Amino acid sequence: MKKHILGAIAAVAASTLIAVQPLLAAPAIGNSAFQRVWDRQDRAVAERVSDRSWTWGPAPISELVREGFVEGVEGKRTVQYFDKSRMEINDPTADPNNQWYVTNGLLPIELMTGRMQVGLNQFEYQGPARVSAIGDPGQFPTYADLLPVYQSPGTLRESDLNRPATGFLNADGSVTGFNDYANDPATTLLRGENGHGVAKAFIDYMNQSGLVYEGGRYSNGKVYDPLFVFGYPVTGAFWVKAKVGGKEVPILFQVFERRVLTYNPANAAAFRVEMGNVGQHYHQWRYGK
Numbered sequence: 001m002k003k004h005i006l007g008a009i010a011a012v013a014a015s016t017l018i019a020v021q022p023l024l025a026a027p028a029i030g031n032s033a034f035q036r037v038w039d040r041q042d043r044a045v046a047e048r049v050s051d052r053s054w055t056w057g058p059a060p061i062s063e064l065v066r067e068g069f070v071e072g073v074e075g076k077r078t079v080q081y082f083d084k085s086r087m088e089i090n091d092p093t094a095d096p097n098n099q100w101y102v103t104n105g106l107l108p109i110e111l112m113t114g115r116m117q118v119g120l121n122q123f124e125y126q127g128p129a130r131v132s133a134i135g136d137p138g139q140f141p142t143y144a145d146l147l148p149v150y151q152s153p154g155t156l157r158e159s160d161l162n163r164p165a166t167g168f169l170n171a172d173g174s175v176t177g178f179n180d181y182a183n184d185p186a187t188t189l190l191r192g193e194n195g196h197g198v199a200k201a202f203i204d205y206m207n208q209s210g211l212v213y214e215g216g217r218y219s220n221g222k223v224y225d226p227l228f229v230f231g232y233p234v235t236g237a238f239w240v241k242a243k244v245g246g247k248e249v250p251i252l253f254q255v256f257e258r259r260v261l262t263y264n265p266a267n268a269a270a271f272r273v274e275m276g277n278v279g280q281h282y283h284q285w286r287y288g289k
Helices: 002-025 032-046 107-113 143-149 200-206 278-287
Strands: 065-073 076-081 086-089 115-119 122-125 167-169 175-177 189-191 197-199 209-214 217-222 238-244 247-255 260-263 273-275
Touching: 032 086, 032 209, 076 278, 086 278, 107 115, 107 143, 107 278, 189 200, 197 200, 197 247, 200 260, 200 273
Parallel strands: 065 115, 167 238
Antiparallel strands: 065 076, 076 086, 115 122, 167 175, 189 197, 209 217, 238 247, 247 260, 260 273
């Protein structure tokens, strides 16, 4: 009897160890400046004192990496990848407390154009990423599919402003009408930067206030500096139908210099707007995993 009990305990212990190994194996944030940037938006999410979605992700998806960058120290710069983006330090001699000491790269542009940045004005052509930009893997649209709608600067039509986003991007690259959510005020196009109309849902999201963590404590403030986190829009706002968790749903998306934003009307209010997993997608494109 005692042997059976000990055997059962050993089995439970082994299964518990297996269950926690992936969590223990997750890389740590490898730089204090990266930690400061992550803390500001995502500490509140991790500690469940805010119900907003992740800005970076629950943990890094890579160790610290030294990637080639012509102007960097010894021709390299320090980066670390997260689900939603990549943090990078281009000049380690700069003031580490300056907001722009840590930047997140123009990953969506690199993914769409296939031009991997290796210096301030130098690129290596890798080819547009055949990686799904929205929803589940292995489906339209990939970043390569989005290249035809990439415009920086854009060509804003004044007649589109204060009207709903109704353009539907098809797999053949054509854009047709989609009026299912024409009465949803969140889809209204407002004047954005860079010659693009931006869906109201995305403007509200980028300018939201909430709990942020700075200087060792929480306070209420503006969650994002839109230019720092998102950058300028580089596509219009388009609808697609994409599978999310295996279920096909209509998604409104818009690509920005640093992020991809999606609006899913079927989600709970706090999660209707989310950031795409650009960091994951870029890491897959660059490293094949």
